[in-house]
Amino acid sequence: MRDVLDATPYDALLLLSFGGPEGPDDVIPFLENVTRGRGIPRERLKEVGEHYFLFGGVSPINDQNRALLDALRKDFADHGLDLPIYWGNRNWAPYLTDTLREMTADGHRRILVLATSAYASYSGCRQYRENLADSLAALEAEGLDLPKVDKLRHYFNHEGFLEPMIEGVVRSLADLPEDVRDGAHIAFSTHSIPTASADTSGPVEGHGEGGAYVRQHLEAAGLIADAVRERTGVDHPWQLVYQSRSGAPHIPWLEPDICDHLQTLHESGAPAVVIAPIGFVSDHMEVLYDLDTEAKAKAEELHLPMRRSATVGADPRFAAAVRDLILERAATERGERPTPCALGTLGASHNLCPVGCCPARAPRPAAAGVDSPYA
Template identity: 50%
Template sequence: MDHAQQSQYDAILFVSFGGPDKGEDVLPFLENVLRGRNVPKERMLEVAEHYHHFGGKSPINEQNIALIDAIRQELSASGLELPVYWGNRNWHPLLADTLREMKSAGVRRALAFVTSGFSCYSGCRQYRENIEQARKAVGPEAPEIDKIRVFFNHPGFINPMARNVRTALDSIENESGEKESGTPVLFTAHSIPLSMADSSDYCKQLQEASRLVAEQAKISKWKLVYQSRSGPPTQPWLEPDVCDAIRDLHEQGESGVVLVPIGFISDHMEVLFDLDTEAADLCQTLGMKMARANTAGTDP
C-alpha cells in the first residue's frame, strides 16, 4: 500500500477464523463454526478433544496477535499511519463488535486482510458474507470494507514457505548422518467438500502455490494432499488424506517424508493436531522419519 492508497482508507481490518482461549470456550466456539452445517455431533466432540488435548486453548489467537503486531510495525516502517483492528468469524473479538468499535472511532472505510489465502466458499466468500452481516448488524453508518485479494501466489507467502521447506528437508538425515536426497514432500491443506471445490479455484490455487514453493525450494518429489475433513462420511471431500498418503509412501519403500502445511498461514489447531500429533504418531509407528515445515507466520 502506498500513500495514495492510504488516503482511501482510515484503518486496516485483520479478519481471522477465531479460536477458544480456555476449555469452557471450546464447545460454544465449535457450535459457532458448525452452525447450519450437516456435521455429526460425534465429529464435533472429536474435534473438541483435539482442543482439550492442548488445554482448550487454540494457538491461533497468540499467532494472530503476533501477525497484527508485525503488520503495525510494517505500516509504521513504511510511514503509513493506519490503526489495525481485529475481528473474527467464530469467536471473540467478533466482527460485529469490532465494526462497532471502528464506527465509534470514526472509521469510514477500511481495508480487510483475511488470514485464509485461498479461494473457496469457506475460505473467501463466507468471510465477505460475514463482513456484510456484521456491517448490517452495526447499522447504516458501519464502515465500508474492501477485502484484499487472496495471497496464495504472493512472494511474501511463497518465499518464506520455500525457505521453511528447505530447512525441513535439511533436517532429515539418514543413518550415516548424511542429508537425504529426494525425500518426498507432501503439501497439505484443509479438505473441503467436492461440491465446494468444484465451484471455486481452491484446488487450482493450492496446486499453483505448491508448484511455486517446490520450484523455488528445488523439490523433485511432491504431492498435494488434504487433512482435517469434518463432514458426514457419505459426503465426498477432497482426497487423499495426509495419513493415507503417508501409508502409500511407506508401501513404496520411502523411509522419510516432509509435511508442508501450505494451506495455513500459521500453526492452527489443525496443524498441531493433524500433523504434529496424528501424522507424527503414524510415521513413528511405520518407522518413517518425518519433518514438518514451519508455516509462514510473521516471516513475510
C-alpha cells in the first residue's frame, strides 16, 4: 500500500505568480497593474505593450502556470500527498486576493506559498510577501478569519530545479554545428535589477556588492556549468549576464546586458553561444522577447551561432522538488529536523525572511516573514 505523505500542519498550497495578459485588450490594463504607483506615462506602456502584441497580446505565463499546476497535481497524486493546490497572480486574473478569499471560504487555515521566483530580491521575494500582506489586509477588512500563510524557501540550488536546466544546456550544445560546439560559451541569463536592490538582497549580514541575488545566481550557474563539463567532457567558458532592464537610464542596473555580451563574445572570437535563462522558471514574455527575439536577432547580425536552452517549466523533476520542499517545511513546522536538498556551498535558504531582508524603498507590511503583521 502506498505511503501517505504528511504535509501537516499545512492544508493547502498556493501557486503565486506574476500574471500576464491573455488577449490584446488585456495588455494595457495589465501593464497598468504592474506599474501602478510608479507614474509611468501611458505612452510608455503602449511602447512596452508592443512586445506583447507581437505575440497576439498573449503572455505565455498563464498557460505555463496551468501546466505547472497539472504537473504538481499529478506528482502529488502519484506520491500520496493529499494537498489541494490553488493559483493566484499579482497582476492579472486569477488575482491573489480572490484566490485567498476562495481558500479561506474552503476552510483552509495553514497555507504554503510557492512563488514562481527561485532567488532572493525585492521583486522576486519581498514584493510577493507585500502582496500577500495586502490581500490578507483586504480579507481582514471583510471580517474574514485569516489563515496563516507561509512561503517556501528559495529553491535556486535544489537538484530538481537545476537538473532540467543542466539537461537543457547539454541538449542545446549538442544542437550546435559540430565545428563550433566544443568552443561554445554559455551565457547564464537573468533579470537585471538596480544595483542598489541587488546589494541589499537577502539577509542584512550578506548585504554588499551584488548581495544574495548575484551570489545565488552565480552558485546556480556554476553548478550547471560543472555538471555540463562532467557530462560532455568539455569545459565551456561561461558568464552570468542580464536582460530586461526597464529603469531610468541614470540608475545603475546589473550588467552586462545579454546583447552587449553577445557583441563582446563575437569580438573575442567565440565561435558560438548557448543562452541559459536560469533566472526564469518558465518561458514567459521576457524570455520570448528579450532572448528569442532581440538576442536572437543580435546573434544573427553578428553571424554568431546561438541556441537558447529551456527553462524548468512544468518538468516533473521540478514538481518533485516542490513536493520535497513542502515536506521539508512541514516537518520543520512539526519540530522535526529534516535534511534539506541544497547543492553547492550556500546551503538551504531561510524559511522565514528576517528583518531587513530585501528591503523596499518605502517600508510596507510583508507577510510570511519574521516581521509579518499576520503571525
